[in-house]
Amino acid sequence: MIKTVATTPYGDQKPGTSGLRKKVPVFQQENYAQNFIQSIFDSLEDFQGKTLVIGGDGRYFNREVIQIAIKMAAANGFGRVLVGRGGILSTPAASNVIRKYQAFGGIVLSASHNPGGPTEDFGIKYNIGNGGPAPEKITEAIFARTKVIDSYKIAEAADVNLDIEGTHEIAGMQVTIIDPVSDYAALMEELFDFNAIRALLQNGFRIVFDAMSAVTGPYAKEILENRLGAPKGSVLNFMPLPDFGGHHPDPNLVHAKALYDQMMGDDAPDFGAASDGDGDRNLIIGRGIFVTPSDSLAMLAANAHLAPGYSKGLAGIARSMPTSGAADRVAEKLGIGIYETPTGWKFFGNLLDAGLATICGEESAGTGSNHVREKDGLWAVLLWLNILAVRQESVVEIARQHWMIYGRNYYSRHDYEEVDSAAANGLVTALRDKLASLPGTKIGDLTVQTADDFSYHDPVDHSVSSNQGIRILFEGGSRVVYRLSGTGTSGATLRVYIERFEPDAARHDIETQEALADLIQAAEEIADIRQRTGRQTPSVIT
Template sequence: MTIRIIPTTPIAGQKPGTSGLRKKTPVFMGHHYLENFVQSIFDVVGAAGKTFVLGGDGRYFNDRAAQVILRMAAANGAARVIVGQGAILSTPAASHLIRLNKTDGGIIMSASHNPGGPEEDFGVKFNMPNGGPAPEGVTEAMYRRTTEITEYRIVEAQDLDLSRVGRTALAGMVVDVVDPVADYAALMETLFDFGAIRAMFASGFRMRMDSMCAVTGPYAVEILERRLGAAPGTCVNAVPLPDFGGMHPDPNPTWAKALMDEMFGDAAPDFGAASDGDGDRNMVVGRGIYVSPSDSLAVLAANAHLAPGYAQGLKGVARSMPTSAAADRVAAALGIGHYETPTGWKFFGNLLDAGRATICGEESFGTGSDHVREKDGLWAVLLWLNILSVRKQTVAEILAEHWARFGRNYYSRHDFEAIATEKADAMMGALRGALAGLKGQVVEGMVIAAADDFAYTDPVDGSVSTKQGVRVMFEDGSRFVLRLSGTGTEGATLRMYLERFAPGPDGLDLDPQAALAPVIAAAHGLARIAEFTGRTAPDVVT
């Protein structure tokens, strides 16, 4: 086998976002595009003598990209690559394999919750030896390398057979093809009371798990149906497909409408859940009641001690800044630390590694704990099942008791997708320019208490992240947050986060959009969304 050194030139725009580099699949398939970015990864982190994990969510181009990455790893001197069978690994499973095998990191091929297919989205990101996404300093170094790269290294070789578990070799590099589910499922058995959950299913408890034709299908079938005894057919859309069956694999009420319709129907099962493209997000639904991600985080934190893996209590709870403050109220009641970080799971890594937090969550349907360094959709579902099996209540009853104890943070996110980037930037620039004069203004009957552009100083390493989202906070505890998302591949996505607190005992059972109406109106007016973007209504409401 020959190692070839291929001349190349920088390709503009290879700047990783909050979760790696994401572009349209034809872009990644373009001449030198994937190779330039992968070589930049290896140039920054080093490959000689190292061991990596490799896998992806099975979307279109996943199989071809895996072969390229393996040949480049060998050419750059890697000693070993652990790859999921069929080049498949959920993102949390990849994080676990990195930690379990004490590797030097891993490359994950995914665009998470974004659609897949020949004309849709693809992505590549690097995870560090702790199993978590590369921090900003590392991704910035990778980006700088893409702007100066002159060559990449690749082995000339036939494709490896990744369909069978076992060991093979590539130009002196060991390639271990592993069952993508087994080690992850074994980890889940150490965290949760599988016996109690099995007994609940045996008693007639019914569930629907929608994997949205994405990567968690095999994990859900193995764990829920085979190990926990859920009825065959509990897991739907459980075969991962390159185009996710034409679905948008984002587990929210808009894209998981079939699940929502079933859970609000006359013959609804007791519990419903969905997961996304790469398995790191989750949506939870009870019979006739939707659980917002912010409420889910708070309920899981308040009840985690019911699961064996968390019986000793939590060290702390962390949430992204746009996530509601519901989890903060739980942490205060438990007497543990609570942390507010920028959006992006990598910001939780230091808190988890330092033992300051045990459970973390984002309003964008991501929840996880210190068992890995990624959010973990199926983990959240299993913790909910463990709680239900112990409390022997419905989801609605658990939520009602939670709000009665802690109050209710009414919360919603409105997404305005594919806005022209220059219009979105102009709107955010104008709003930032107005922040200093907002305090004391009365808008929609609410007095503005403070307004800022969120900045975060990491309590562990002292690093500072600025311009993480514009916040406008009112004296009654309401607030809205505006930020541009880094997870899309076309134009800009404006995310508007809305929150209003009801302390109870009255006003705990309102429709969230009605409860939030004054905050919604204030956000539209102050940000001048229609004026800058031409949009008067969001594309997605969660």
């Protein structure tokens, strides 16, 4: 039986760069999740009888919202729902399932790399039929609907057993519980030379992968250990836990410090990697070397032809604006397009669909390709392993040769987390007000060449996205970028991106923060960060 339930709007359901993210107690308010899910359905057209994919990263409240979403999908007229067993689907795996089974779209329950638990973060994101995050016109329509919603539809039915594969029926809609790993693993076997990687691992090449008690665990266990033959125990923390074991599932040098320390030790494995809460981010560390996400994007693009899935070359490379320019020089050498977009994977979707780009990346540890429409942490790990297997060189050797050819982009991101929102917005407003007066300004030995607030003109649909980050470009090619992040749930996160291009190979061994010291000081002076935020140092430096 279909029931229509009266409800009242909440005023805080505006999706960010990757859906709606709030603390669990916020989502547990009466009808809060139902309002947002109904607003998604109300913003879509022509889905009656079609397929919806539902899955999540296993965090706290995942199973409860999946049951709600299933019953609401039935009440709203979907014909079939595909759900990952146990409620599990990594974000890239969900994208693949949407594409493979030609689903109308999907609901992905995740707050990505944010902490999980009864008082931590939860999120709901809608992905469209190409497998990618909903574009702004849809998320804006969803938000508009949340502000006036007065009822939602839900089927009165028993909960579905999410832990056993099989098919059920709810209010005339078919619900199929699927293996969350098999379709994704099959896709990876198509893209990469598993025989070459298997031979590398059998030859004594040692790897360690930290799944951070998050969703990638079952995928990494199946692919790295079961199919590629890595020794048992190579995949750490492989069981997805609702609170990620009490850890912060963000694969950076702060939250994956144990892995970093192991890789810098005397008896380090050859290759270390980690992924995040929902499986779309990656951390790459070779023995004795951390590869920044910006460098990883450039190095993967330069070597992608070594993997079967990319042997015909790349159509183009896309990167988010704050990501370093390292990939630009690879694109120039390859004679292919380079596209600079705002932060947010949804901006890559049009470029991928139009065949303009093959590989995309963001400095925030996200890389991916046209195989799905999300960033993909395990994909990046497997492409690195494929390259290492073919080149028979270490990560350090590959990185040094890359810098020798292309130059090195010293790069760092300084995050000021949970800053008072009014203070953060005031800082950005003051920066915008002084942009016109900055060119020509000298700060130490640095001279500002140009300053602007980045706007993106989409070459495919010609849409314009303004106010996407403040850029200060210095003579000689260095730059500082300021941006407020849309992925947190408390206060505001100010991100400051600092970059220096160094073409001289004799200067490629300087410690990163030392190489960027004058730019870090300039970033502070220009934005008056300490005075405006009250913070003496960043919360996280990556």
